[in-house]
Every structure is written in C-alpha cells, then in structure tokens.
Amino acid sequence: MKNDRSRPAPSLANPKRFLEIVHVILPWVGTLAGLLLLGGFYWALFEVPPDYQQGESVRIMFVHVPAAWMSLFVYGLIAVSSFVGLVFAHPLADVAAKTAAPLGAVFTALALVTGSLWGKPMWGAYWVWDARLTSELILLLIYFGYIALWYAIEDPARAGRVAAVFALVGAVDLPIIHFSVNWWHSLHQPASVLRMGAPTMSAAYLWPLGIMALGYTVFFIWLWLLRIRTEVRKRRLRSILLQGSTG
Amino acid sequence: MTALWALVVRDVRLALRAGGGTLLAAAFFATVAALVPLGVGPDLQLLARIAGGVLWVAALLATLLTLDRLFQVDFEDGSLDVLALSPVTLEAICAAKMAAHWLTTGLPLILLAPVLALLFNMNTEAYGVLLLSLGIGTPALTAIGHIGAGITVSLKRGGLILSLLVLPLEVPIIIFGAAAVMNAADGGQTALLLLAAFSLGAVILSPFATAAAVRLNLGS
Amino acid sequence: MALEGPNGAGKTSTLRMLAGLLSQAEGTIIFRDGDGTIVADGEERSRLVAWLGHQNGIKAQLSVAENADFFAKLFGAGGYAQIIQRVGLGELAELPAAYLSAGQMRRLALTRLVLSHRPLWLLDEPMASLDRSGRALATGLIEEHCASGGIAIVASHEPLSLASAKLVLGS
Numbered sequence: 001m002k003n004d005r006s007r008p009a010p011s012l013a014n015p016k017r018f019l020e021i022v023h024v025i026l027p028w029v030g031t032l033a034g035l036l037l038l039g040g041f042y043w044a045l046f047e048v049p050p051d052y053q054q055g056e057s058v059r060i061m062f063v064h065v066p067a068a069w070m071s072l073f074v075y076g077l078i079a080v081s082s083f084v085g086l087v088f089a090h091p092l093a094d095v096a097a098k099t100a101a102p103l104g105a106v107f108t109a110l111a112l113v114t115g116s117l118w119g120k121p122m123w124g125a126y127w128v129w130d131a132r133l134t135s136e137l138i139l140l141l142i143y144f145g146y147i148a149l150w151y152a153i154e155d156p157a158r159a160g161r162v163a164a165v166f167a168l169v170g171a172v173d174l175p176i177i178h179f180s181v182n183w184w185h186s187l188h189q190p191a192s193v194l195r196m197g198a199p200t201m202s203a204a205y206l207w208p209l210g211i212m213a214l215g216y217t218v219f220f221i222w223l224w225l226l227r228i229r230t231e232v233r234k235r236r237l238r239s240i241l242l243q244g245s246t247g
Numbered sequence: 248m249t250a251l252w253a254l255v256v257r258d259v260r261l262a263l264r265a266g267g268g269t270l271l272a273a274a275f276f277a278t279v280a281a282l283v284p285l286g287v288g289p290d291l292q293l294l295a296r297i298a299g300g301v302l303w304v305a306a307l308l309a310t311l312l313t314l315d316r317l318f319q320v321d322f323e324d325g326s327l328d329v330l331a332l333s334p335v336t337l338e339a340i341c342a343a344k345m346a347a348h349w350l351t352t353g354l355p356l357i358l359l360a361p362v363l364a365l366l367f368n369m370n371t372e373a374y375g376v377l378l379l380s381l382g383i384g385t386p387a388l389t390a391i392g393h394i395g396a397g398i399t400v401s402l403k404r405g406g407l408i409l410s411l412l413v414l415p416l417e418v419p420i421i422i423f424g425a426a427a428v429m430n431a432a433d434g435g436q437t438a439l440l441l442l443a444a445f446s447l448g449a450v451i452l453s454p455f456a457t458a459a460a461v462r463l464n465l466g467s
Numbered sequence: 468m469a470l471e472g473p474n475g476a477g478k479t480s481t482l483r484m485l486a487g488l489l490s491q492a493e494g495t496i497i498f499r500d501g502d503g504t505i506v507a508d509g510e511e512r513s514r515l516v517a518w519l520g521h522q523n524g525i526k527a528q529l530s531v532a533e534n535a536d537f538f539a540k541l542f543g544a545g546g547y548a549q550i551i552q553r554v555g556l557g558e559l560a561e562l563p564a565a566y567l568s569a570g571q572m573r574r575l576a577l578t579r580l581v582l583s584h585r586p587l588w589l590l591d592e593p594m595a596s597l598d599r600s601g602r603a604l605a606t607g608l609i610e611e612h613c614a615s616g617g618i619a620i621v622a623s624h625e626p627l628s629l630a631s632a633k634l635v636l637g638s
Contacts, residue, residue: 141415148408153401161463162398166412169394169456173416176445180419183441187426253540257529264528325522328488329579332513333541466489 015232018092022225029222036215043208057121061205064114066213067107068132070220071139074104078146079171082164092228094160095235097167098150099227103220105143111136131185135178142170156235250335251343258347261320268313273355276309280363291368298367299377299428303421305363306356306381307388311410313352314392317344318400318461327400327465337461341454345386345393353385373431380439384424387446390453391416397460419445470622472636478622479521481636482589485620487513498587517585519593523576527565531556534564535578544582554578554604569596577605580612588612588619 044062078097085093115133116126127133149166153159262269283301284294321327330340360381361374369377395413399405423445427438470478483489485496487510498512525534535547551557554574556567564572573596580588588609594602606629609619613631621627 138415138418141411145408145412145415148411149398152399152405152408158401158463158466162460165394165456165460165463166398170416172452173419177415177418180422180441180445184422184426187430250541250543253537257526257533257537260533261526261528323522324526325520325524326526328486328518328520328522329524329538329541331488332486332516332518334514334543335541466483 015092015236019229019232022229026222026225026229029218029225033215033219033222036211036218040208040212040215043211049204055121057118060114060118062208062212064111064118065209066216067111067114068136069213070216071104071108071111071136073217074100074107074220075139075143075167075171075174078104078167082167082171085160086164086168092232094156094164095228095231096224097164098160099231100224101143101147101150103223103227105140105147107216107220108136108140108143112140129185131182134185135181138177138181139174142174146170250333251339254330254335254340254343255347255350258344259351262313262316262347262351268316269351269355272309272313272352273359275312276305276356276359277363279305279308280366284366294367295369296429298364298369299373299431300425301367302360302363302377303380303384303425303428306360306385307414307417307421309356310352310385310388310392311406311413313348314396314413315399315406315409317348317393317396319396319405322400322464327461331465337458338454341393341397341457341461345389345450345453345457348393349386349389353381353389356385357381369428370431373428376431376439377428380424380427380442383439383443383446384420387420387442387449388417390446390449391420393453394456394460397457397464400461401464468618468620468632468634469627469630470620470634470636471624471626474624476636478624478636479591482520482591482620482622485512485587486516486518486589488518515585515587517580517583517588519576519580519588519590521591521595523572524579525564525572525575528563530561530563531567531575532560534575535560535582538579538582542579542583542585544584547578547582550578550581553581555600570598570601573597574601574604577608581608586617588617588621590619590621592623593621594623594625 040062044059050056050058078100081093081097081100084090085097112133115130115136119128119130119133120126123130146163146167149163150159153162280302283297283305287293287297318327321330331337333340335343357378360377364374364377392409392413395409395416396405398412399409402408420442423438423442427442430438470481472478480489484491496512498515526537529537531551532547535551539545539547548557551560554577556571556574556578559567559571564575567575573593577593580590590609593605593609597605609621610629613619621630
C-alpha cells in the first residue's frame with residue numbers, strides 16, 4: 001500500500017512530544033481514576049439499597065456492567081486505531097491498538113466472571129449460555145486471537161498492519177456474531193425468563209453505575225497511556241540497539 | 248479469464264495430488280463425526296437430535312485443516328511472488344484460490360455428509376436441509392478461513408493461530424447452519440436465509456480483505 | 468545491468484523494490500523509456516517485470532509440462548513446448564518437478580521469463596545451481612532478451628561477463 005507520507009504528522013504523533021504530554025497528565029489521570037473508582041465502589045457497596053428481587057447480589061452489577069461496556073468500548077478503540085493505522089499510517093496507531101488489547105481482554109474476562117457470579121444465585125448455575133455472556137465469551141476469543149497475532153509476527157510494523165486487518169474484520173463480524181447469538185438463544189429457550197437484566201433502573205442505581213463506568217474509563221485511559229509510553233520507549237530502545245549494531 | 252481459470256485448475260490439481268489435503272479433510276470430517284457417538288454413547292434418539300450440530304462442527308473443523316495450505320506453500324516456494332506480478336489482480340487471485348479450495352474441501356464434505364448422517368440416525372426429512380445448509384455455508388467457511396490464511400501467510404506454524412483467529416468469526420455460520428438442520432422439521436427456512444445472507448457477504452468481501460492482508464504480509 | 472555486492476548488501480531487497488514486491492520506506496520508483504517519458508510508476512510497474520528470485524516458483528507436485536503450461540496461461544503466452552525444448556527439459560516434460568535436480572528446476576524457472584513476454588527482467592542470483600551449460604543457456608537467454616530491446620538487471624555476488632553496466636552495493 002503506497003501511503004502519502006508528505007502530510008505533516010499531528011503533534012501527538014511525534015513520540016517525543018507525546019511522551020512529554022503523557023508525563024504531565026498521567027498523575028492527574030491516575031488520581032482521577034482512583035477517586036472515581038473508590039467513590040463508585042463505596043457508593044455501590046454501602047449506599048445503594050439492595051434490590052427487592054436480587055438482594056445484595058445486585059451489587060455485582062456495578063462491577064459487571066461497566067466491565068462489559070469497557071470490553072466493547074476498547075475493541076471499538078482498537079478498530080478505530082487499526083483503521084487509522086492502515087489508512088493514514090499514523091505512527092502511534094499501531095502502538096495504541098496493541099497496548100489496548102490486553103486491557104480489553106481483562107475487562108472481558110472480568111465481565112464474564114462477574115456475570116457468572118451474578119447469575120449463580122438467579123439461575124442456580126454458573127454458566128447457562130445466556131446470550132450476552134456467550135457473546136462476551138466469543139469476544140474474549142477474538143481478543144486472544146488478536147493478541148496472539150502480535151506475538152506471532154516478529155516484525156512489529158508488519159504485525160501492526162496485519163493485526164489491524166484482523167481487528168477490522170472482527171469489527172465487521174462482531175455485530176453479526178452478536179445478532180446470531182441472540183437469535184440462537186431465542187431459538188433454544190423460547191420461554192426464557194432467565195434474562196440477565198439489570199433491575200429497572202431507578203436513579204439510585206443509575207448514578208453509581210455512571211460513576212463506575214466513568215471510573216473504569218479513566219482507569220483504562222491511565223493504564224493505556226502507561227502502556228503506550230512503555231511501548232514507545234521499548235521501540236526507541238530497539239531502534240537504538242539496531243542502529244548501534246550496524247554502525 | 249484464462250489466467251484465472253488456469254490458477255483454479257492448478258490449485259485443484261495440487262489439492263488432489265499427494266499431500267494436497269482433500270482426502271485429509273474428508274477423513275478428518277468422518278473421524279470427528281465418528282468420535283462423537285463414541286463419546287456420548289449410542290443412544291439413537293440423542294444422536295438424531297444432535298446430528299445437525301455435530302456434523303456442522305465437524306465440517307467447520309475439517310475445513311480449517313486445509314486452510315493454511317492456501318497461501319503458505321505458495322509463499323514458501325516463491326509462487327506467491329510470481330502470482331503477485333502476474334497480469335491478474337491479487338483480489339482476483341484470492342477469489343480463484345477460494346473457488347479451488349471450496350471445490351477440493353467444501354464439496355467433498357457436502358458429498359460425505361449424508362453418509363455420516365446415517366451414523367447419527369438423522370431424520371430423513373433433514374437430509375435435504377443438511378445438504379442445502381452445507382452447500383450454502385461451506386463457501387462462507389472457505390471465505391472467512393481465507394482471510395485468516397492471508398493474515399497468517401508469513402507464519403511458519405501458522406495453522407494453529409489461524410484456527411484461533413477464524414473460529415470465533417465463523418460462529419454465525421455454525422449457528423445458522425446447524426439450526427437449519429436441527430429445525431428441519433418446521434422448515435428451518437429462516438436459518439437458511441440468514442446463512443445465505445452471511446455467506447454471500449463473506450464470499451464477496453473476502454477477496455478484498457485477504458488481498459489486503461497478503462499485500463501487507465509480502466511487504467508491498 | 469549487473470547488481471553486485473556481498474551478501475546482505477541489499478541486492479535482493481533492491482530487486483524486490485523495483486518489482487513492487489517490497490515497499491520502499493522513502494522515495495519513488497519510476498520507469499522511463501529511452502526518451503524520458505514515464506512508462507509506469509506505482510503498481511503498474513509490476514506488469515512490466517519478469518521475476519526470478521532465489522526460489523524457483525515451481526510446484527513440485529506438478530509435472531514440468533504442467534508448470535510451464537500454467538506459466539503460459541497465467542501470462543497469456545502461446546505455447547510452452549518450444550521453450551521447454553530450449554532449456555533442455557523436452558524429454559522430461561511429463562516428469563513431476565519433484566524429480567528434477569536443482570539445476571533442472573532452475574532451468575524450468577527460466578522458461579517463465581521467456582513466457583511472460585515482459586520488457587524488464589529482474590533476476591536474483593539466476594546462475595545459482597546451474598551447471599556450465601545451464602549458465603550458458605541463461606546467459607544466452609539474457610543476451611537475446613536485451614538484443615530485442617529488453618532490459619535485465621541481474622543481482623550476483625560474482626561478476627558477470629555480459630554486463631554492460633554495473634552497480635555495486637554495500638561498499
């Protein structure tokens with residue numbers, strides 16, 4: 001693919017400038033994340049009244065639902081970064097996608113585990129092939145495949161581009177997968193009342209849920225920036241070493 | 248056109264010759280299908296109920312086997328370079344290879360499936376739907392697998408990661424394909440239609456995605 | 468033109484870049500003809516190149532004739548019987564390529580150059596595994612190609628006798 005490299009790169013793309021910015025904002029982002037998460041946890045655990053149907057176990061929702069949102073949100077970020085990397089050859093796009101993936105996978109796994117724990121008192125079993133959890137499981141497999149690709153291909157530049165193709169194909173397929181799993185679920189359990197629904201959202205639940213979602217997001221951004229910084233440094237080190245050896 | 252046809256013929260020839268994979272995929276299909284009753288017991292009613300699902304999963308797994316040959320061998324012996332420089336576009340080459348792969352992997356599976364359905368005591372009215380669903384769905388298996396093959400073309404032992412990449416993406420095929428057979432009694436038409444829609448989309452888009460992946464892997 | 472230099476100097480990469488098989492990190496590659504008009508740049512360059520790399524691009528499970536037939540059909544050439552004879556594989560036409568020696572396989576790969584009917588030949592170590600008559604054959608083919616208006620760029624770590632121009636890498 002022949003890209004037009006004459007377009008000036010935006011300032012964030014220049015790694016040195018980017019690192020400087022990150023260095024400044026990182027502590028603030030981290031503090032904000034900590035405050036939001038702590039506040040959210042406290043609120044969810046102690047202040048929110050127990051649900052009349054689910055009792056105390058509804059509190060798992062405050063960990064599970066934001067995690068599920070993040071799992072999709074991060075994949076969306078990876079898809080966008082992949083697109084930008086392929087089409088515009090933005091130098092940080094690869095790094096952004098690569099570093100976000102393990103974080104997304106962890107959120108997905110968290111959603112699966114908490115979803116399973118949440119479901120046990122309601123359904124009597126840890127795993128009942130609920131449509132949404134099944135979709136999350138497939139998403140986790142896609143994350144694994146994406147991460148495995150990065151490890152398998154040695155040249156980071158090529159790995160980035162090829163992984164980007166996979167991420168975009170996955171992004172196109174994911175809504176279809178989601179639809180097909182829902183369809184499959186309704187097919188096999190027509191009289192299903194086992195819907196993992198959050199209880200009808202009253203304001204009492206919405207606020208702490210929102211805080212937790214925001215907290216997760218900021219926490220993710222903090223971790224993401226950290227990982228990007230580490231990766232950029234790693235690559236600089238690698239190129240210095242390479243240059244040194246051919247001197 | 249002659250060039251593309253020559254490519255299809257070449258790939259079919261290669262697949263049919265020793266070490267080509269056609270027999271391998273068919274044998275694997277049969278083996279997996281035969282193993283399941285050994286695992287769950289010879290309860291004919293149970294087997295009849297799960298026949299559609301089992302055969303579909305077995306077909307999917309068997310298709311995976313021959314996928315990495317699509318590009319890997321050409322990459323290793325320099326043929327991919329030749330193809331890349333030929334008068335035919337890479338997208339057309341991918342389409343031709345897809346066709347050859349389906350002819351030598353998908354088609355044998357379709358032909359073998361009714362025989363295996365016998366092992367499962369499948370209901371007679373489901374046979375037609377089984378063939379139809381496989382006929383519609385196996386091109387999609389080839390198409391999606393093809394993209395995976397293009398992505399992993401430069402990997403030495405790419406087969407395993409190819410499977411990991413391709414399997415989650417093929418979930419809709421399994422769901423619709425198996426559902427069509429399992430619900431053959433009441434028509435299963437919705438499932439077939441959904442399968443056909445997915446298949447059509449996959450077959451059309453696959454050459455473009457695959458060509459992009461191959462180009463990136465070649466370094467051009 | 469001969470492209471010379473020690474191993475690792477970048478001869479293969481240069482040839483691949485000219486062919487369009489490898490993207491250059493910087494700059495552009497343009498083909499011009501004798502009076503300077505641009506003939507091709509970008510992706511169209513590939514259509515003008517006949518490539519012979521380190522590997523032969525031969526399918527071992529297909530016979531000599533089947534391989535040549537594929538090349539002929541792929542590049543829209545006419546028959547392959549003549550060139551098969553020319554490279555000395557006429558009697559072995561029905562034999563699976565797996566039974567050929569390395570030198571014979573290289574000769575079979577040479578047929579592709581002629582069958583592709585393209586003006587620019589890019590050859591990476593074409594003489595590898597060829598015996599004396601094989602080298603004479605290859606040299607003859609290159610000479611004929613250049614005499615009829617074609618160009619050949621040959622990468623080699625040994626000097627070539629027929630080169631009219633030379634570029635040395637890695638000094």
